[in-house]
Amino acid sequence: MTSTPSPTSMPADFTHDALPGRVVFRDGALDDVGDELEHLGAHHSMLIVSPHDNHMAERVQRAVGARQPVVWTDIGQHVSGELAERATAAAIDSRVDVLVTVGGDAAIGLGKAVAVRTGLPLVCVPTTYSGSEMTPIYALSSDHDWTPRRDGRALPKVVIYDPQLLAALPPVVVGARGMSALAHCAEALWAPRTDPITDALALAGARRLTRHLRSACREPGIAASAHLMIGSCLAGIALGSAGGSIHHALCDLLAGRYGTPHALTHAIVLPYSVKFVRPAVPVAIKRLAAAMDTVSEDLPGAIWSLGRSVGTPQGLRAIGISESQIELAADAALAEEIPSPRPLNRSLVGRLLEGAWRGMSPSIP
DSSP states (O other): OOOOOOTTSOOOOOOOOOOOOEEEEOTTGGGGHHHHHHHHTOOSEEEEEOGGGGGGHHHHHHHHTTSOOEEEOOOOSSOBHHHHHHHHHHHHHTTOSEEEEEESHHHHHHHHHHHHHHOOOEEEEESSSOOGGGSSEEEEEOSSOEEEEEOGGGSOSEEEEOGGGTTTOOHHHHHHHHHHHHHHHHHHTTSTTOOHHHHHHHHHHHHHHHHHHHHHHHSOOHHHHHHHHHHHHHHHHHHHHHOOOHHHHHHHHHHHHHOOOHHHHHHHHHHHHHHHHTTTOHHHHHHHHHHTTSOGGGHHHHHHHHHHHTTOOSSGGGGTOOHHHHHHHHHHHHHSOOOOSSOOOHHHHHHHHHHHHHOOOTTOO
16 A cells, blocks of 8 residues: 655655556547557458447448447446357457457456457547556356456457547446446455555546536537546556455445446445545545545545536435345455455444445535
C-alpha cells in the first residue's frame, strides 16, 4: 500500500508492470480502423459489434476496405463460456487474423475471451465509459457466477477512442458508466498492486471524471464525451495495473448472482465501499477527496451526491435485489478470499451491503 512520504523519507519499493498497447484518440477516429489493421499487418478481421451499435458496422466495413470483416452480433449482457466458444469457433472457421470490437463491456469482454482462446490480436472501439478496454481483465458467466479472470492475451493491441461515438448517449447511461469508471479510480488507490504510477493515473482520472460527469449528463456533446473518455481510459489503466479490492469483489458477486447491470451496481455500492475502507487507508482517501474537491470526512457523501445527480438509483433494492439476497451475498463474500485493506467480518460486510441496499446517504449515521 503506498503512502505519502515526508520530504526526507525514502519512497516505498515497488514493481510496476506497464500495460502495453496503442491508444488512438481523435474525433472521427472510427475511420482509422483500417489504418490500424494495416499497422498490425492484418488482412481478415472479425467484427464483434453490440446489437445497439450495429449501425456502426457498415462504417467499419468501409474503413477496413479489402479486409472485409466477418460480423458477429450475438452478444448478451454477460459473456458465457458457451457464447465464447461459439464465437471462437466462428473466428477459427473464418480464418481471421484480427478481432475488432465495437461496443461496450459485453462486446469488449467477448472479444477478450476469443483473443485468449485464439491468440489473435484485439482492437477495441469502446462506445461506453467503462475503461475495461484498457485492462487484461475479462469474465465468463455461468449459473449465477461471474468470475473475473486476468490474462495478458486479453489486453487489446489497439484502443480507438472516438468521442463522436458517445456524444449522443442517454444521460442515464453516461451517469452509470462514469460512476463505474470513478469506482475503478478509487479502488486502484488501495488495491493490492497499487504504486505511485497507478496512483497518479487514478487521481488524474478521478479528477477529470468528477469535473465533467455532471455536465456530460446535462449537456451531452463531443467535448464532454472527450473528457469522460480520457477519464475512463486512465481509470482502466490504473485498475488493470493495480487490481481490484473489496468493492470490485462485491460488485462482481452481486452482478454474477443476481444479474444486475454491472455499471449500476458499481455506481450504487461505491459510496459505501469508500466509507468502509476509509479508516484503513486515510492517506489514499485524503488524496481521492482532494481530487474530487472535497475532504476525507465528506468523501462518501460527495460520491453519493454525485451519483444521485447523474441518475444513480437509490439503493440496490431499486435494481431488483431483495433484502434476503443481501444477506446471502454477505455470507458468500465471507466465504471467498476477498482482498481488503480493512479486515472483514460478517457484521462489517453486512452493514456495508445493507447500506448499499437501502441507498440512503452514507453521511447519515
